[in-house]
Amino acid sequence: MRPVEIAPNIFEVGVRDWNIRDFHGYSTPAGTTYNAFLIRGETNVLIDTVKAEFTEELLANIRAVMDPKDIDIVVSNHTEMDHSGGLPRVMSVVGEDKPLYCSKMGAKNLARHFHQKWNLKEVGSGEELAIGSGRTLMFLETRMLHWPDSMFTYLKEEGILFSSDAFGQHYAGSEVFDDQMDISELLFHAKKYYANILLPFSSLITKLLKSVGDMGLRLNMVCPDHGILWRKDPAVILEAYERWSRQETLDKAVVIYDTMWHSTEMMADAIVSGLVEAGVTQVRPISVRKSHRSDIMTEIMDAKAVLVGSPTLNNQIFPALMDVLTYMKGLKPQGKIAAAFGSYGWSGEAVKLLNAELASMGFELPEEGIRVQYVPEHDQLTLCHGLGRRIGLKILGKEA
Structure with missing residues (x-):
């Protein structure tokens, strides 16, 4: 699949894993995706990578937009290997000295996973980074959602939340956005994802959603690292997470x-x-x-x-x-x-x-x-x- 421009000079450059049928004991009959995002501007930013065996496909997608060597900053929202497995190869192409932004726990995990001397830049919740072209990244720690290192990256001016493993689904299709498929099918995949990955952290998710609400973040788009991106009405998935995190039950x-x-x-x-x-x-x-x-x-x-x-x-x-x-x-x-x-x-x-x-x-x-x-x-x-x-x-x- 070719890269998709999801907003002006912002591209989804990840890959589809059409054939995976088991993800840590979770059945994935529709496959999954490993989404990654490229922001092109005064400072070129890559947010997340992919599972190791798909790295060359990721690099090919980046090359369809720009030379990977021109990437200035890499952000690792989550160090689980389906998102960080491609980092060694990507950093060798981008440049080992380029800044690699991650949470404090992310820095520890990356060091333990890869034993590389990367230029790790630790960021805390609420910390901002100006990337030129009138754009600002803000980082939000989401510890234990669902790993200790997890965080979100928020592009303030466009109102785009790169949400790592939150709000996603294990689903690979030709669709990219929520308005390209039936919403009931999409919510089914999102519900299964929540039930099998995020359910143990429901109390933390309730607090996170309240925190995001209190911050008044404008969300024009929510871009998870798995599955479909939410652009038509991101409130749909936020409201679903609010219900699921309260563990509301049906007469069932x-x-x-x-x-x-x-x-x-x-x-x-x-x-x-x-x-x-x-x-x-x-x-x-x-x-x-x-x-x-x-x-x-x-x-x-x-x-x-x-x-x-x-x-x-x-x-x-x-x-x-x-x-x-x-x-x-x-x-x-x-x-x-x-x-x-x-x-x-x-x-x-x-x-x-x-x-x-x-x-x-x-x-x-x-x-x-x-x-x-x-x-x-x-x-x-x-x-x-x-x-x-x-x-x-x-x-x-x-x-x-």
Whole structure:
């Protein structure tokens, strides 16, 4: 893909990774992009680079605009290798002595990653840098969003926020801007990105959004390092982040389960029917071996209730389900009602273990859960239906 001029003398020069399908355990069926930005003027500035194997493509995109040797300043908003991997090659072309701006933690991370004697310039939150042509860069530290070194770069006069890993999506398409694709599809990709990367840092994001609001920053465009750029209405993604960071839930239930000989699946089906009977209109039954953990987490993020079912295998929870629970625990979803269920042959520890896992996440457990030995019969499925109905009424704030 060729560079795109996103504003006068400001270019998106990054690359598309069409074929990546897994990003640290996050499924990326639509690929991703590694966005980088070139500001041309009295001082030529490159903001971020790309994953190492795409560096020559980045340099080719820069050459389509200008000679990379004429870049005066490089900014590293984030040192994770999908954005900094191309730095050694880029700096060797641009010039090792050129200033490389980063946060204080960014300087430490770059030194540890690359062991290069670069001309690192540490900047703090609110610090400004005049780059000529009537333009000013302002740097905003966003520590732990989602690494300790993370920061934003704001081009004041144009109102453009280069937001690193915030407000992005793992999506590679021919589109560049939000007004070039369906907004519901775009927000789906943004929601999945938030649920699987930024959810643990929600309280920090709430504070950041308030801080940005208090500063009165004019945002004409928000340019993340992954996916589509927001130019039509950047407020759409800011408002979505505000909702997601508060971990607001819908009247929605997710029923996740694994099954050995369909017994736990039968229980899940009965629970789903009870939830629907109670009046819950958004119910998502998910077999964990038929869905990716990152898609499951996207559904769980805004659900009010999570019901989890597992057979007992070797006195333990089924491995595929434990994988999802471990992943979910690390992402720290808040404000959930939960319940456990499962079948067993002779020992039946899974429900007890599931309750312990769910309690450790801070979920509310109004019931002990249901265990069924071997194949559930009518009366036992009726109990499962009742469990679903009671949880459904609780979701809706009604009496059982």
